[in-house]
């Protein structure tokens with residue numbers, strides 16, 4: 001007899017999870033088919049949180065349910081902490097927030113989504129759930145929809161952290177398509193001039209190829225993009241959405257994650273870009289297509305360290321949207337509760353109060369204008385003919401970043417040389433590509449930076 005421990009995974013489905021799955025099966029079976037095994041097992045327990053919520057309403061003598069310490073009708077607190085809070089009420093700072101987030105914050109973020117994405121008007125989509133910023137939203141999306149071995153489609157220009165989240169954590173396989181026309185895919189091509197706009201046909205072709213014989217695909221599109229700083233034109237946005245609809249019509253269940261981290265930072269360099277999230281075009285589009293919007297206050301409200309973001313579901317069947325959103329809401333709350341418990345209350349309160357502040361829109365516009373001026377300066381400087389022998393500029397028009405493809409040198413060697421010899425820090429994203437974060441460059445620093453890049457390339461050749 002072997003004395004090795006039993007390593008059989010626990011796979012039982014709780015009756016509450018089972019009930020959620022049955023609701024999905026009846027209203028939108030394709031959404032149930034999109035869920036990972038963990039996603040199917042997820043539910044929000046009728047445990048401490050829901051018993052506490054009931055007691056809050058009905059325990060009018062003593063409420064001894066809450067897992068915090070209280071006195072005199074409020075949370076116990078220390079003046080060394082309270083004295084830091086300004087006019088934020090103690091209860092809005094130090095108590096636990098609900099697993100889905102503060103209800104007021106969720107409502108205000110939904111209003112913001114509608115105001116900034118007119119194509120969502122009259123569409124049936126869920127109430128945003130609060131996440132510990134977008135990275136946590138990505139992780140939640142992985143938990144809900146990815147099993148080891150599942151395939152994801154992303155552009156070949158991608159934020160490196162996706163590999164940790166989706167490949168290392170969830171065991172998914174990332175496949176790519178060439179982001180730009182004329183860029184020749186991952187390896188670059190010898191035809192270095194004339195990088196054009198987005199290669200939506202390559203996206204459609206790769207989607208069809210990967211969809212062949214697969215029940216489900218998870219697609220992740222990040223616009224404005226990191227590392228390229230690219231937001232598609234309206235025509236490109238239509239082409240991406242049409243390709244997804246065609247593939248959904250062919251029968252592939254598609255979960256499309258829209259990472260909108262840099263939403264709103266649109267500068268329209270070299271022509272008009274979209275100013276709405278693809279989420280608006282995808283919600284309610286096809287039963288086999290579930291749109292998942294990830295966005296956050298981190299970049300949009302310039303509060304990176306507050307770790308406040310959102311996950312919002314845009315189901316394909318308008319008539320079943322409420323049931324689908326309720327079930328996904330419960331499963332996501334379960335994942336939050338079992339992962340980080342809840343997102344910091346103080347962060348949520350600050351973001352909620354900022355969203356209600358009358359000055360917010362003008363303040364955001366002013367910061368966007370500062371970034372736009374930097375982006376314009378970069379556009380002007382980096383595209384100068386004198387630099388053409390050193391790099392090609394990938395089209396960019398938005399966000400924080402731009403990317404150049406350097407000529408005749410290895411990007412990583414160049415990065416190190418720039419640090420060692422010029423005191424300049426840039427990011428090498430592949431063997432050929434170097435990313436410049438103009439978001440943290442003053443306008444007057446743009447020209448000297450590109451001069452240094454040019455000189456470093458000449459030195460290395």
Ligand SMILES: Cc1ncc(COP(=O)(O)O)c(C=O)c1O
Pocket residue numbers: 132133134135136159222225226259261296298299304309
């Ligand atoms: C494309 C993209 N998504 C998500 C994130 C992470 O955002 P957050 O700080 O909200 O987790 C970043 C940040 O660098 C990013 O570039």
